[in-house]
Amino acid sequence: MKTVKKFTRVNARTVEEAVSALRAANTWALGGGTDLVGTMRFEILPDAMYPQMLVNLKTITPSLDYIKEEKGMLRIGALTRLEDIVKSRVVKSKWLALSEAAHKTASPHIREMGTIGGNICQLNRCWYFRLHDCRFLCVRKGGKTCFAMTGENRYHSIFGGVSACMAVNPSDTAPALVALNARIVTSKKTNNAEEFWAVKIPRSTVLDNDEIVTEIQIPGPASGVKSAFVKFALRSSIDFPIVNCAAAIGAGTARICLNAVFNKPYRATKAEEAIAGKAIDVASAQAAGVAAVTGARALTMNKWKIQVAAGMVKKAILGCA
Numbered sequence: 398m399k400t401v402k403k404f405t406r407v408n409a410r411t412v413e414e415a416v417s418a419l420r421a422a423n424t425w426a427l428g429g430g431t432d433l434v435g436t437m438r439f440e441i442l443p444d445a446m447y448p449q450m451l452v453n454l455k456t457i458t459p460s461l462d463y464i465k466e467e468k469g470m471l472r473i474g475a476l477t478r479l480e481d482i483v484k485s486r487v488v489k490s491k492w493l494a495l496s497e498a499a500h501k502t503a504s505p506h507i508r509e510m511g512t513i514g515g516n517i518c519q520l521n522r523c524w525y526f527r528l529h530d531c532r533f534l535c536v537r538k539g540g541k542t543c544f545a546m547t548g549e550n551r552y553h554s555i556f557g558g559v560s561a562c563m564a565v566n567p568s569d570t571a572p573a574l575v576a577l578n579a580r581i582v583t584s585k586k587t588n589n590a591e592e593f594w595a596v597k598i599p600r601s602t603v604l605d606n607d608e609i610v611t612e613i614q615i616p617g618p619a620s621g622v623k624s625a626f627v628k629f630a631l632r633s634s635i636d637f638p639i640v641n642c643a644a645a646i647g648a649g650t651a652r653i654c655l656n657a658v659f660n661k662p663y664r665a666t667k668a669e670e671a672i673a674g675k676a677i678d679v680a681s682a683q684a685a686g687v688a689a690v691t692g693a694r695a696l697t698m699n700k701w702k703i704q705v706a707a708g709m710v711k712k713a714i715l716g717c718a
Contacts, residue, residue: 399529401437404449408456412611415452416584419607423449426609428476431503431511432519439529442599443538454609461514461611464488469617475514475610479570480505482513492615494624494643498573501628504635514610516570517581517593518602521660522637523564524549526599536561537599550696552639555703556659557694559596564660566594566601567637571662572654573626574613576643582612594661601660622647625716627709640702642709646717649674653713655689658706665689668710677718679711686711 406427409415418424425448427433435441437448454461454476461474464485471492473482482488482499489496502508502516520526525533525544534540545553545563553563571594574581579590585608595603604610618624624645630636638657642665645652651669656662668689675681686707693703 399438399440401434402440402447404437404451406451406453408453410456410458412457412584412609415454415457415609416607418450418452419609421450423447424606425451427451427453428455428515429478429510429512430515431507432515436520439527441527441529441531443531443534446538446599462512471613471615471617473513473613473615475612476512477514478509479503479511479513479516480508483508491618492577492624494573494576494626494645495570495615497626498569498628498641498643501626501633501641502569507635513570513613516568517574518600518604518610519568520599521564521601522567523553526564537564537596539598545696547697549698551698552657552702553696553699554659555690555693555695555699555706556663559660562596562660563696565657566659566661567657568662569626569628569638569641569656572641572643572656573624574615575654575662575664576626576645576652577615577618577624578645578652579613579615581610582614584609584611587614591662591664596660618645619648619650622650623717625713627712627716629705629709640705640709642706642713644710644713644717646672646677646714651714653685653689653710655706655710658693658702665710667691668714672714677714679715682711682714685714 461476463474574590628641651673653665668685671685671688689710
């Protein structure tokens with residue numbers, strides 16, 4: 398059985414201490430560890446990127462594990478477990494899309510370990526990127542080739558790529574945060590959720606190596622706004638999304654976000670324009686779904702994902718009725 402290479406661990410006592418430790422080369426932050434353990438065990442990264450030291454964030458005081466509603470704003474610590482978000486009556490009461498997204502993430506056991514911060518920061522799931530022993534040196538590892546471009550790409554981007562990469566963002570909570578107009582607070586700055594994700598080597602966020610997420614902030618919804626999250630996966634109970642979608646609609650406005658269709662969560666602005674201010678019914682939701690995939694560009698094996706994406710937008714909109 399394959400074992401994890403030796404590494405050292407630092408138990409950070411404060412955010413500042415964690416940030417300082419992360420400035421060392423090949424040092425990674427450790428939260429729930431559900432993504433990082435697999436990354437290390439299967440050695441998917443080149444040796445030059447392999448984590449040699451982990452900075453344990455669970456020991457930080459004050460804890461980054463909390464759910465609070467303050468002055469109408471929802472505040473969630475980055476180390477809050479997904480299952481706690483699922484069970485939170487506060488989250489369900491006004492921010493249903495996030496509760497549903499957390500509930501649709503992975504399996505119950507993983508949700509009991511995985512954190513909201515980890516879910517939005519996880520590495521991509523492209524099988525060329527993830528293959529054991531780093532057998533493909535793709536562009537997200539510093540190589541020159543996206544092997545999915547002409548290879549096995551049935552689950553890859555339908556809206557082109559960034560830096561020649563066709564891998565998609567795999568997070569379930571990410572589109573809910575975008576649809577709910579969240580802000581992501583880090584040890585350095587506050588980001589609008591829509592601007593938090595990026596295509597980097599090998600990571601998928603704008604975070605610097607010495608930067609960690611500390612809190613998620615979501616404003617209270619305006620009167621009449623409802624939200625919903627839907628997901629299409631091969632095994633609905635545990636799989637990563639093939640396509641997912643979150644929507645927040647009402648009071649004459651709409652925010653709709655697809656994920657697993659592009660390198661980053663994809664704001665479906667054409668769908669928003671199509672449905673904003675209109676009565677939600679099957680016809681209007683379907684028209685918005687068609688608008689959402691206008692301009693989609695399929696690869697050799699994933700044209701079918703365009704139809705799925707349109708259907709997910711339709712279903713998410715109807716969930717806000």
